[in-house]
Every structure is written in C-alpha cells, then in structure tokens.
Amino acid sequence: MAGFLYVLAAAFMWGVIGVFTKFVLAEGVGVLEIAFWRAMFGWVFFLIHATVAGQLRAHRQDLPALLGFGVICVTLFYGAYQIAIRDVGMAMAAVLLYTAPAWVALLSKLVLKEEMTMTKAACVAMTILGVTCISLGPKLMSAAAIQLNLFGLAAGLISGFTYALYYIFGKKFLYRYPTPTIFVYALPFGALLLLPFINFTHKSPAVWLLLIGMALVTSYGAFSFYYAGLKRMDTTHASVVATFEPLVAAILAYALFGERFSLIGYAGSSLIIAAVLLVILSGSRPHKTMGSEA
Template sequence: MAGFLYVLAAAFMWGLIGVFTKYILAEGITALEIAFWRAALAWVMFLIHAAIKRQVKARPKDVPALLGFGFICVTLFYGSYQLAIRDAGMAMAAVLLYTAPAWVAVMSWWVLKETMTLTKTVCVAMTILGVACISLGPKLLSGGTIPLSTFGLAAGLVAGFTYALYYIFGKKFLHKYPTPTIFVYALPTGALLLLPFVDFHPKSAYAWTMLFSLAAVTSYGAFSAYYAGLKQLDATRASVIATFEPVVAAVFAYLLFGEQFSVPGYVGSCLVIAAVFLVVLAGDRPSRAAGEET
C-alpha cells in the first residue's frame, strides 16, 4: 500500500503542472522556457539533496546511461510533446501521451521480463480509453473536428514512448542509485539540450516564484515520490496508477479556471479511477522478475 500511496502522490503533483503553467504563461514566458527552468531549478534541488546525502557520485560506466536518460526523458519528451500540441492539438496530444501505459506494458514484458497478466492488460485498456474520453469528449460533443497531421501524430507517439521510458529506466537503475543521483545527471543534460531552442524573457518576482514552485512540486517532489513508490511496485502497475494525473488536472481546471467536462469526460474519469482501484485490489507486490531487479 505504501508504494501505491507514493505513486498516487506523484500523480497528484504532476496533475498541478497545468495550473502552474497557465499562471506562468500569463506572465509572457514561453512553453520551452518554462520547460527549461523546470529542469534547471529542479536540478539545483536534487543537487543540494544529493550533496547533503553524499549521493552525487555515479560509476563512470553508468554516466552515459544517466545522460542519455536526460536527453530522452527531458529534452525529447518535453520537445515532442510541445510539437504534438502545436501540430495535432492539445486533445490528440494528451491521448497520444497517455499511450505510455501501453508502451510500459510491452517494454516491461520485453526488457524487465515482467509477466503481462490479464489484470494489467485490462487496466492499460481502461486507462487509455479513459484518457481518450477525457481529452476528446468535449470536442466530440461540440461537433468539432480533431486536427490530425502526420508529423503531429508522430510527435505525440514519441512523447508517449519517451514518457514511458521514465518507468523502464527507473526499474533498471533504482537498485543502483538513489533518486537524487539519477536526476543530478539527467536534468542538466536535458536542460542544456533545450537551451538552443529557448527565448528568454524578463521575469517578475511572481513569475520566478511560480517557476520555482513548478520545479519544486512537479519535478523534485513528484519524482522523489514516484521513484520511492516504484521501488515497491512493478512498472506496469505504477504507470497505471500515475495515470490518475489527468483526473487531478481536470478537477483543478474546473475549480480554478471554470473548465468543465462533457459526459464522455466524466465517464473517462471514472474509468481511470476504476483502473487505479483495480490495480490496488490486484495487490501491489512486485512481480518475481521485478523483485530480482531491486
């Protein structure tokens, strides 16, 4: 149960990304600059944590993998998701992003040798269907069309795939390093590779406060909680629980900005919640293969 609560807390914090982002965008700061500062400021926090705990050092042979994690799961993930939103629209981009549980299930079976049970298969299907309802419901009811481009579709699938690699990388390296050590190397790599694409703008004290809060809550806090939970759950189960994130985001969007779901949106929320509880009822003990990794 502790593992479930850690991952659920991470999903809650990730669900606040949109809240912080909307306030920061209103300050005239671009999306890519927000992504850069989220990574850079969170890196400082993880570096301080790692220095206090004496967890900065990594074995030389593992450094390339840690840097590669930064490139794939910070630079490529942030970049591809922004491109998907631009070319395919926010609704389609969100659906493609949350193909991540399906990617995780396949890669967990292939890379981590986890068993692909019927429960996992059903939960993955429910989460994907639920997020599709949440994202596409309003457009479908209003009679609007869903924009689609080949490049936008490809970018969204890349976003889902790179997002899924958070789970796979975590299971492969958690037994080697504490969470701060991983992000001490990954975050600056991702931020530096984003740097050429960032246009910096003057910022008020309020904007800096929101940027710092975004990094502290949605990166430092969320990843710390998530990887603590991943030590006790297998990757597929953790990825399904983390899909509670869009439900959290929807609640805050309604409370703070007056955004509402259509009927399919509420149905999708119920599907996601049901999938989370189905995972819990199935038990949160790691599979034999996952247990051998940790």
C-alpha cells in the same frame, strides 16, 4: 501509513504542474522554456541535496545511461507534457499522461520479455478506446481547433509513452543510485537539448518565483516524496496512490480555469483510469498468459 502519505503528497505535487504552467503561459513564456527552467531549477535543488548527502559520484561507465535518462525524462517527457497542457488543457493532459501503464504493459513484453496477460491486453484496449473518446470532443469545434487538439493529443500520448520509458529504464538500471544522484546528471543534460528550440523571453520577478516554485514542488519535491514513500510501501500500492494525480489536476482545472470534458470525454477518462488501476492491481496476482487462457 507514512509511506501512503509520502506518495499521496507526491501525487498532489504532480497534480499542480498544470496550475503553474497556466499562470506562466499567461505571462508569455513558451512551453519549452517552462520545461527548461523546471529542469534547471530542479537540478539546483537536487545538486544541493546530493552535495550535502555525499551522493554526487556516479560510475563513469554508467554516465551514458544517466544522460540517456535525461533525454527521456526532460527533453521528451517534460517538453511533451508542457505542450499537452497548453494545447488540450491540464485535465486532459493529466489523463493522457496516465496512459503510461498501458505503454508499460506493451514495453514490458518487448523489452523486458515479460508475459502479456489477458488483463494487460484488455487494459491496452481500454486505454486506446478511452483516448479515442477524449479525442472526439474537438470534432465539434472548428477545423483549426481540431488540428490544435490533435497536436495536443499527440503530445499527451508522447508524455505518457516517455513516462512509461521512465519505469522501464528504471527497472533495468536506475535502482543502483539514490534519487538525487540520478537527477543531478539527468536534468541538466536533458534541459540542454531543449535549448535549440527555445526563444527566451523577458520575465518579471513574479514569473521567476513561479518557475522556481514549480521546480521545487513538481520536480525536486514530488520525486523526493515519491521515492521516500517507495521505501516504506510496495510499488503496487504506491502506484495506485499516485493515480490521484489526474484527479487532482481535473479538480484544479475545473475550479481555477473552468476546464471540463464533454460526457464522452469523461467516459473516455474513466476507461483510462480504470485501465490504469487494472494494470497496477493485477500485478499482485498470479496470471495466466494469453495463450494458456485461450
């Protein structure tokens, strides 16, 4: 029960990323600057944790991989997700983020040499169809809005792809270190690579508090709770609980900002979430490969 509550707490924390982003964007701060400060303030919290717990050291030969993880989880993932929230809204961005399990199915075949099952292939097809349904909505709008939506759609898919790389990378390497150690090295390096693309703006004390709160809740808090939950429950069940994130984001987007999908958009969202659950739940059952089933 404790593990379930930890992972559920992490899902709720990730679900409020869009809320913080919307409020900070309204104050004139750019999306990449938001990603930068989310990473840097998150790094401060992980650095304090790692220092107190004596978890600062990493093997020299592992530093390239830890820094590479920074490129994935900050430069690409943080940046793309913030852009998606800005351009397509927090509800749609959260759904597109959860195309990650479909990407994992494909990357597991290519990188980890895992077998591609009929279930995984069906889930990839469901995800593609779901994203297509979501992207049809903007075609009812002006040409400028279509272009903006397509850019946001691409950013959302990139966030899902880089989120999938997080799991692939972790399966091959990051199990060696505790969570604070990983992020002490990854977060600042990934943030520094964003610097050439950022125009820093003047920020009021309220905006600084929002940025610090965002890092505390959605970076340090969410990852800490998630991995605490993984120590108390298996990965499959933890992943299922984590899919509450897009639900939380959609409810908050509707309640706070009046965001809503068209009917076909909701159908596409349902397909994506159904594909996510199938990919995750099928992991606990024995599979036949596509060739054997054929």
